[in-house]
Amino acid sequence: MPEPLAPALDRLRPLLLDTEGLVRAVASGRRRREHPDPVRAELRPVELRAGRQLQITGTDGRIPVTRNHSPQEAGAAVDELLAQPFGNWHVETRDQVVQLRVTKRGEAQVHTSAQSVEGGEAAHDRARNHLIDPADRLFTVLGADGAKRRQVDAFLRQLAPIARRVKPEGRPLRVVDLGCGNAYLTMAAHRYLAAEVDADVQTLGVDIRPEMAERNARVASEAGLEGIAFRAASIEEAAVDPEFTGVDIVLALHACDTATDDALALAVRWQARGVLAAPCCHNDVQRQLQSAESIPFAGLTRHAILRERFADVLTDTIRADLLRLLGYRVEVVEFIDSKHTPRNALIRAVHTGSAPTPRRVREYTDLVASWQVDPALAARLAPEVDAVLAAGAPE
Ligand SMILES: C[S@@+](CC[C@H](N)C(=O)[O-])C[C@H]1O[C@@H](n2cnc3c(N)ncnc32)[C@H](O)[C@@H]1O
Known part of the structure; x- marks a missing residue:
């Protein structure tokens, strides 16, 4: 009532x-x-x-x-x-x-x-098998709570096998976290990869908010981390920075809306071998669906809540398809239970260089044509996408 x-x-x-x-x-x-x-x-x-x-x-x-x-x-x-x-x-x-x-x-x-x-977060944490001990000084200086630690832990479980696979010989493993925010993940990944994947790791966190770089560098130094740096820049700016070369793994955890597309586009441009992106809100495609003149199955987008959910699925499907067309093996998985975060889908990709089949090309072109969307990732990678579509176009 x-x-x-x-x-x-x-x-x-x-x-x-x-x-x-x-x-x-x-x-x-x-x-x-x-x-x-x-x-x-x-x-x-x-x-x-x-x-x-x-x-x-x-x-x-x-x-x-x-x-x-x-x-x-x-x-x-x-x-x-x-x-x-x-x-x-x-x-x-x-x-x-x-x-x-x-x-x-x-x-x-x-x-x-x-x-x-039971017993709140502290007891919850002790009961679980953590990749990084919740009592690690890193979490104390970061001020991370149990929920964030669980999210980071779950992300690291997905990262570890990819890091082992793409670890280069004869030079450090280079990891870039785009839209790193408070850098919980950036710092935890750096510590974990150095210790567990036995890699000499160089990590860079990029965030558009100028105050984050200084704060994150100070926290990293308090946590005793070496080989990690932070840059105040937009992901777009990072794209043209000549210092960013030879990147092995790109991370993006909840980079807002099309910032995830910026991160994926950059990973492709850098030819990063491993990509792990857990997208956040999907406003861009949602707006396009709302203003499309005639789309199939209009009921799917009539109600705001269904439109929002459908836009999530459509956006991540398009992202996964595009990465596949551009030579990545892609999986989309839940990296953590939805009770911890509703934004729990993870696009996990490894570069293999395989050319797409005509069927894959058709699947993608049919999808965007049916839903009349102009995907942000395709716009960011227009030359690469056009080339692959032209080469793989069905007879
Ligand atoms: C929701 S927070 C996630 C932060 C962090 N990855 C985490 O999961 O804790 C999104 C972050 O992306 C940053 N961001 C948004 N758009 C960006 C852009 N175009 N370039 C760089 N950073 C961006 C924001 O400043 C914010 O810190």
């Missing part, structure tokens, strides 16, 4: 501020004719040297901004978010999940279900 919104939101406040009981919370969507700023926010407790804090990551849909709030500051930060016109709140605590949806009439529809998260 719908109920008045203000008291329903008030009931969420203590759950959000209880950093012992909170597992995670997400505020998303918007109310009619209103626009929250940020457009999405995620809250979770983190264990830092300064003690347990509430971490809030807000995003404008493209660039996330993360802040850690001490118990003294957290109240004001949570009040600010509760005052924003989000359409949905999803709050998970150790013993319940509360979903609050704002109806068209501006009332709250609240659904609460019981759950049991």
